[in-house]
Amino acid sequence: MDRVRRPQPTGLPAELTSFVGRRPELREVKRLLATTRLLTLTGSGGAGKTRLALRAAVELSRGFPDGAWLVSLAPVQDPLLVPQAVFTALRVHDLSAGLSLSSLTGYLAGKRLLLVLDNCEHLLDGCAILATTLLSSCPGLRVLATSRQALGVAGEVRMVVPPMSLPEPGSGISAGQALNSDAVWLLSERATAVIPGFTIDAGNAAGVVELCRRLDGIPLALELAAVRLGSLSLDQLNQGLATELSILGDGNRGADARQQTLDATIGWSYRLLDEQERLLWARLSVFAGGFDADAVAEVCSDPQLPAPQIAGVLGALVDKSILTRQLTGSSARYWLLDTLRQYGQQRLRELSEELPTQKRHLHWICTIAQSVGAWDDRQVEAFTRVSRERDNVWAALDFCAREPAEVAAGATAARHMMTFWACRGPFGDVRRVLTDLAGAAPQRSLARAWLLWVAAVMAHRENDYTACAALCDASRQIGTELKDVAVVAWSLLVGAIPLWAEGDLTGARERLESALALAELMQVEHIELDARSTLCGVLTATGELGRAIELGEQCIAISKRRGELWVRGFALNYLSQAIWLRGDRARGEALAREAAVCKHALDDCNGLAIVLETLAWMAAELGRHERAAHLHGAAARVRQETSQTLIALFHTQHERSESAARHGLGSRAYDAAFARGRAMTIDESVDLAVGVTQRPKPAPAGRSQPRPELTSRQLEVARLITDGLSNKQIAARLFLSERTVETHITNTLNKLGLNSRVQISRWVDSLNQPGLATAEEQP
Numbered sequence: 214m215d216r217v218r219r220p221q222p223t224g225l226p227a228e229l230t231s232f233v234g235r236r237p238e239l240r241e242v243k244r245l246l247a248t249t250r251l252l253t254l255t256g257s258g259g260a261g262k263t264r265l266a267l268r269a270a271v272e273l274s275r276g277f278p279d280g281a282w283l284v285s286l287a288p289v290q291d292p293l294l295v296p297q298a299v300f301t302a303l304r305v306h307d308l309s310a311g312l313s314l315s316s317l318t319g320y321l322a323g324k325r326l327l328l329v330l331d332n333c334e335h336l337l338d339g340c341a342i343l344a345t346t347l348l349s350s351c352p353g354l355r356v357l358a359t360s361r362q363a364l365g366v367a368g369e370v371r372m373v374v375p376p377m378s379l380p381e382p383g384s385g386i387s388a389g390q391a392l393n394s395d396a397v398w399l400l401s402e403r404a405t406a407v408i409p410g411f412t413i414d415a416g417n418a419a420g421v422v423e424l425c426r427r428l429d430g431i432p433l434a435l436e437l438a439a440v441r442l443g444s445l446s447l448d449q450l451n452q453g454l455a456t457e458l459s460i461l462g463d464g465n466r467g468a469d470a471r472q473q474t475l476d477a478t479i480g481w482s483y484r485l486l487d488e489q490e491r492l493l494w495a496r497l498s499v500f501a502g503g504f505d506a507d508a509v510a511e512v513c514s515d516p517q518l519p520a521p522q523i524a525g526v527l528g529a530l531v532d533k534s535i536l537t538r539q540l541t542g543s544s545a546r547y548w549l550l551d552t553l554r555q556y557g558q559q560r561l562r563e564l565s566e567e568l569p570t571q572k573r574h575l576h577w578i579c580t581i582a583q584s585v586g587a588w589d590d591r592q593v594e595a596f597t598r599v600s601r602e603r604d605n606v607w608a609a610l611d612f613c614a615r616e617p618a619e620v621a622a623g624a625t626a627a628r629h630m631m632t633f634w635a636c637r638g639p640f641g642d643v644r645r646v647l648t649d650l651a652g653a654a655p656q657r658s659l660a661r662a663w664l665l666w667v668a669a670v671m672a673h674r675e676n677d678y679t680a681c682a683a684l685c686d687a688s689r690q691i692g693t694e695l696k697d698v699a700v701v702a703w704s705l706l707v708g709a710i711p712l713w714a715e716g717d718l719t720g721a722r723e724r725l726e727s728a729l730a731l732a733e734l735m736q737v738e739h740i741e742l743d744a745r746s747t748l749c750g751v752l753t754a755t756g757e758l759g760r761a762i763e764l765g766e767q768c769i770a771i772s773k774r775r776g777e778l779w780v781r782g783f784a785l786n787y788l789s790q791a792i793w794l795r796g797d798r799a800r801g802e803a804l805a806r807e808a809a810v811c812k813h814a815l816d817d818c819n820g821l822a823i824v825l826e827t828l829a830w831m832a833a834e835l836g837r838h839e840r841a842a843h844l845h846g847a848a849a850r851v852r853q854e855t856s857q858t859l860i861a862l863f864h865t866q867h868e869r870s871e872s873a874a875r876h877g878l879g880s881r882a883y884d885a886a887f888a889r890g891r892a893m894t895i896d897e898s899v900d901l902a903v904g905v906t907q908r909p910k911p912a913p914a915g916r917s918q919p920r921p922e923l924t925s926r927q928l929e930v931a932r933l934i935t936d937g938l939s940n941k942q943i944a945a946r947l948f949l950s951e952r953t954v955e956t957h958i959t960n961t962l963n964k965l966g967l968n969s970r971v972q973i974s975r976w977v978d979s980l981n982q983p984g985l986a987t988a989e990e991q992p
Contacts, residue, residue, distance in 0.1 A: 224282030234395025242269040256374035258552040259433030262359035279326035287551035288501035288604035292339030325353035333360035376430030396430035403439035420447035434478040498557030502604030503548040578609040586629025590776025624660035636817035644671035662691035678711035702731040746784035761791040782811035809902040830870035838877035846890025847898035
């Protein structure tokens with residue numbers, strides 16, 4: 214069989230500006246990484262460590278079959294979240310049982326990849342532990358770190374990133390000689406972007422060289438200075454910097470000289486801004502990771518900086534290289550380089566605005582959380598938003614931990630985000646952060662009760678049922694004392710799950726019935742929804758299929774009316790099992806397939822793996838052992854990709870279906886089919902689960918050329934394109950991610966030999982509708 218070359222995996226950002234110079238340093242990085250497994254690039258802020266590391270990673274990536282990946286640590290403040298930052302960079306959900314570093318080691322153990330840990334200086338201990346643990350257990354791994362200080366671990370090789378090369382001392386340097394230095398070359402490149410047609414010639418060479426020398430060849434300083442050439446002459450720029458640098462004098466003898474130069478350059482750039490630009494820069498420093506214009510308007514606007522003026526000021530900061538902007542379609546996302554963010558934080562403190570701005574940032578996160586906690590048809594969009602703002606969520610919770618008066622707000626946000634965390638994790642980190650935050654709350658407070666309850670949900674996802682039961686009991690006790698029915702009902706509901714796992718179905722049922730009764734009494738519909746779903750699962754386990762089906766169908770009706778998907782996926786899975794056991798196998802399997810669609814729409818890999826196990830059990834019961842093995846492999850791949858384990862409640866079902874399929878196929882054939890399923894991507898696993906993949910069919914009579922065959926999902930997307938729907942609207946209509954819709958459109962264009970959405974619409978219009986029916990082939 215011919216081998217198909219897979220696209221090289223990559224986790225490196227695209228370069229937005231040209232890479233200038235640094236050839237000797239680049240050669241040295243590549244040489245050192247050929248002989249060492251941990252290389253740390255050190256140097257002052259703005260020295261160009263990150264840019265050099267990324268360029269080296271790009272050039273070395275072909276030598277790593279599993280790619281090169283950037284882990285940006287600047288937004289991370291908690292050392293215990295360093296492993297989670299790596300999972301996020303690798304585009305993997307960490308749903309581990311509280312052993313993030315252990316599960317990361319397992320995930321990387323068989324891979325050959327390059328990990329770029331960027332901005333380690335504020336997390337030295339966490340990064341040192343991470344690097345030591347991973348390198349000792351993952352022989353195919355190499356780590357390239359950037360930090361103002363070395364990690365200080367065994368086996369580490371350190372390389373100081375020097376300033377960019379400067380012209381040799383002396384006067385009378387020609388333009389050609391000046392351009393032989395990297396610093397002058399960089400300034401020229403960046404100045405050209407600001408002043409079209411800018412060149413270095415005999416008339417300005419001396420001024421350019423003087424400027425580069427004043428800035429010690431520090432890349433960030435040169436970038437900032439180049440922007441100023443749009444409004445100042447070289448002489449004005451040199452004079453201004455001469456004054457700024459002289460202010461430093463000899464008072465800060467402990468600071469690195471190059472860092473003094475950088476600080477002076479940033480400070481001078483800051484003072485050249487107008488009042489609104491300076492104010493916005495300072496306020497933007499509360500964001501972690503990145504932000505969009507709407508977030509800036511909510512967090513940073515006030516009478517001094519009115520919301521209608523935010524867009525213009527943002528644009529000015531981008532133009533002046535204070536902000537970095539990345540455009541995606543019609544939207545833009547902004548971020549501050551870490552050095553500039555730190556400077557902004559200092560200015561924010563000087564303005565006595567740190568606390569009020571952080572409070573507005575927390576309020577913004579709480580508003581986002583509320584959309585998740587609404588349990589309505591915005592769920593997919595809300596989950597996507599929270600995922601994009603993960604760094605800001607952690608920053609807001611960290612602020613709550615430092616400010617006792619804000620613990621209640623943090624608890625409210627956590628309560629609303631329970632469903633997101635239950636889908637995406639990281640279970641262990643969320644549980645740890647929330648239990649720590651609960652410790653800062655008053656002992657008998659609703660804030661503490663809610664934090665303990667969400668932590669209990671995370672413990673359940675980790676299969677830690679002892680902790681889950683204890684956390685629920687503590688939460689329920691507080692809720693009872695304070696007479697808060699919602700806390701009591703939720704604690705009863707989640708507290709039933711450990712009893713179910715232990716086999717105490719009677720106790721689990723009693724708690725769920727109590728939770729449902731309280732929810733109905735108080736008309737709290739989303740608790741009622743979840744209670745019906747979980748009770749459907751317990752009653753299916755006890756064999757009370759009639760009541761289980763009744764509850765499951767009621768739950769799904771409520772879910773569809775609300776537009777939510779999280780509970781619906783579980784309810785469909787439980788209901789499918791109940792209906793299957795009652796004998797209606799066709800409907801049972803159809804419901805399980807629908808459950809897979811719901812879980813995939815939310816990117817709930819935890820739930821998707823459960824549904825794949827249900828479908829594998831059904832396939833094995835029907836004697837379709839190869840499909841069962843494929844589904845088992847696909848479920849294992851989903852768990853592997855998200856670093857999770859099979860939830861204990863489903864162990865018996867898994868063992869029964871695996872035994873049946875292995876017996877039906879024979880161990881060797883089963884293992885081969887399992888391996889094929891495990892090789893599938895998550896999207897392919899869902900296609901396998903729902904049965905959308907078609908086999909080629911004979912061409913319709915009367916056609917000289919066979920019509921290209923689309924899967925039913927691709928055909929559905931094509932029809933919605935014809936109806937004029939955007940990718941986002943199609944994703945919402947079909948409960949898919951926008952990325953999945955884009956993949957379907959790309960595959961459709963390739964199959965049909967077309968180049969645009971307009972051509973897809975014409976192709977659909979040209980089809981003979983009666984002959985268009987597609988048979989759903991059962992894989």
